Every structure is written in C-alpha cells, then in structure tokens.
Amino acid sequence: MTETQPLPRLTLSRQIRDGLVRRIVSGELEPGERLVETRIAESYGTSQAPVREALRELEAIGMVETRPRRGTFVRHFIQQTLRESYVVRAALEEAATRLALPAGTLPADALRADVAAMREAAGRGDVGAVGTASVSFHRHIVDAGHNELLKHAWEALQIEARTSVTLLAVEPDLGDVADEHAELLDALLSSDLAKACQLTRDHQWHYADLPHDAHGRAR
Amino acid sequence: MTETQPLPRLTLSRQIRDGLVRRIVSGELEPGERLVETRIAESYGTSQAPVREALRELEAIGMVETRPRRGTFVRHFIQQTLRESYVVRAALEEAATRLALPAGTLPADALRADVAAMREAAGRGDVGAVGTASVSFHRHIVDAGHNELLKHAWEALQIEARTSVTLLAVEPDLGDVADEHAELLDALLSSDLAKACQLTRDHQWHYADLPHDAHGRAR
C-alpha cells in the first residue's frame, strides 16, 4: 500500500521512537499507561519488531519501564523524572565545563550567537525559539568537553523533548532566562571556572526546585 | 540439540546482552570489531531478534556504536571510553552527594562496612574484592541521592564491568584506594559537602588521567 511517507529516510524504529517520545512528552500517553506493542505497531502500520526496538531505547533513556514478560509502562515522568533530569544535566554540564574551559575548546562565537538568538527570541516572546537556543548553547558546551561518553549520557536525557515541556509548564520570564545564559557565558569567556560551575548548578537546580506540575500536582 | 542452559530464567536478549558485555570487557571482542547479528545469533543458538535487542541496549550504554544499515561495532572502550567513564562517574556521584548529604540520607553504617571490607580485601591483596566493595560504596551514595534518573544514568555506565578492567589495567596500590575511600567517608560523615565533592572529583579524575593503556597506548 502507498504508506504514509514515501521516504523512510530514517529507520522505522527510529521514527517510532521519536514519535513515542513526542507522545509521552506531550502527555498524550499518560504516566503509568501501558504500552502494548501490537497496538503501537498497528497505529504506525508496522510490525512488532521495530516497536520493540524503540521501546528498548526508551527504556534505556528512562522514559519507560519494562518488566520482562509483563509489559512496558510510561514512567512517571512529568512529576518526577523531568525535575530529576535537571540535576543530572547540571552534573554533566558542569563536568563538561571543567573539561572544556581549561582546555580552551569552547566555541566562543557559537556560544555568543546562541545567547544573541535567545535574547532576540525572548524579545519576541517566542518560547520555542528560546528553548532551541538554550539547548544549542548547552550542547556546545557538552561537545567542547570532547568526552564521547559524557556527550552520550547527556543526549540520552532527551533534553530537547524535556525542555519544551518545561518551558511550557514553568512559564519563566524569557528575559531572565537569556540573562542567566549571558552571565554564564561571561564567566566562561573570562575563564572563571568556579563561577561557571556554580552558575551551571544554580541555573539548573533552580528549575529542579520549581513546581513544574502546578497544574497537575495537587489533584 | 540439547542447548547450553535448560533454564532460560531470564529472557534470551538479557542473557545475550550480559554475555556480550562480558566478552567486550574481557577483550574477546576487540574494539572496532564488527558484530554481525546473524553470526552472534548462531553462536547463541537463537534467532536474530533477541540479538538486535541486546545490541540496542549495548548501544544505549555506549559500549557499541550502530550506524543504521551499516552495522554495529565495538567502541574503543579500553583506550577511550573507560577513562571517559570516570569523568562521568565523578559528575554523577558528586551530584548525588550534593543531594544526599544535606538531606541526611546517606547510609552511614553501610558505607563504613564497605570501607572496612575494602580495607580487609586490600590487606589480602584481593583485587576483585576491593573493586566490589568500591562499587558498593559508590552505589550507596548514588542511591542515597534518591534520584531515579541519576541512578539510571550511573548504572548505565556499567561500573562493575569497567571497574574490573580498570583495576587490572592500572594496578593501583590497594591500600591507597582504601585510604582514599576512608577519607571521602570522613568528609561525608562530617557533612563537609565541599570537601566531599572535591574528593569525589579528584579521586575519579585521578584514574581518568592515568595511562590505563600503558601496554597499548604508545603503539
């Protein structure tokens, strides 16, 4: 049959994985919900195999939990894992900073460009663009650490996906977000390692402490 | 044929995964080596499906690299990933310390027992037992952070497997290892957060800087 896309550029399992991430993050698939392989396969018009692979990857990044022979369930992600992820992010990004700053591998221009883009987006009130610029900023730092495993662990957190949720849930002042990044950038460019690490921690733990789930928490 | 185990207690894919981890860590499967799915399936007497799942999990923890449609390859684990893992470990364990210490959730007795076991093993010159005690010590700290995602990321590093390799490759003074842990424990028990974090970093980065591959590096 003439299926959905004529170009399966990526592998099916990758597409399914990304689709599931989106659906989980958006809340379409609720925490605790059981993910039945055959049903998902049907919904994507594929067989069970690529779905299983996708679920394995989701499990590896902690978005779902699989109990052998029992099934796969969406983890309680919004309430718990989301805020947890900030602590892990902070730890990894701080380590990357400790690696990159003394080594002088930080891409100053790219970081400046990210902050500028963030400022501009904040001025427009474009939440999505602020998030994109922020992710780019932090990814540049992680990359500059030149540590594949660190990079790997960071990417596994699915920062993009989580960021979009957070920004929508927290509704921070976009100008403040941009300012915080500018401050961190200053510390980085002046090679103030201690201050940069401190700011990285404070910045992220700040979000970790916020009641992301103001809407859903007290129910 | 009467196959290897009559009791497939765990799922096949899990068994295959663990087997591959062991074979990679032991060096039986060399860095850069291609892992052909059908060949592995044959060697385990299974079909391709559980092998693919196992490989996906290995990819998720960074032990192999998969390029779509190209194949799966053992990452350069000894020379690169191993030392990289110490930086990531340090970052995660420091974050766990920052969470656990102020919260007062550290299991003091268990930590003391780990250090005692380490001392005792060091006295016997039992490298394996020192490694086991060390892993237990650090896992207790990570657990005490009460952050599932952090825990998840830490476990994904396959600390056990890597530790065994490291201890054999580095051949550190076991007494020193025990002393370092004792010092860290002191800082933890006296709630000296800054010092504990510092020690955690120094301790692990120390290994990261060592030429693990004295045998193979300069080739």
Add this chain to the structure above:
DNA sequence: ACTGGATCGATTATCGATAATTGATAACCT
C-alpha cells in the same frame, strides 16, 4: 591503465506467524 557505473554477495531491517508466559476468571475439592 583510469574513472564511472552496473552487479553481486553479505548483512541489516522488517515482516508475519508461533510459542510461551502472565493475570484473571471459573470450576473444584474439602
């Protein structure tokens, strides 16, 4: 001989079907 392209073998990605397991329900013995 040298470059560009067609062909071939090997391997991965996916499929459809089957075996095995789980949790729930219903029948059963004391």
Add this chain to the structure above:
DNA sequence: AGGTTATCAATTATCGATAATCGATCCAGT
C-alpha cells in the same frame, strides 16, 4: 464457604523468511 487449581484471553518473546541496502568487485568506455 475458603482456598486451590484448571482454563482462557491477552500479550510478550522468539522464530524463520523476505525485502532493502551497503560495500566491494568487475567491467566497459575513453
């Protein structure tokens, strides 16, 4: 009735087969 066991439907884990794709080889035309 109380608790235990047999049965059932749903679902996962695995299999064997097929289609799609990659990399290398071989060949023709210049």
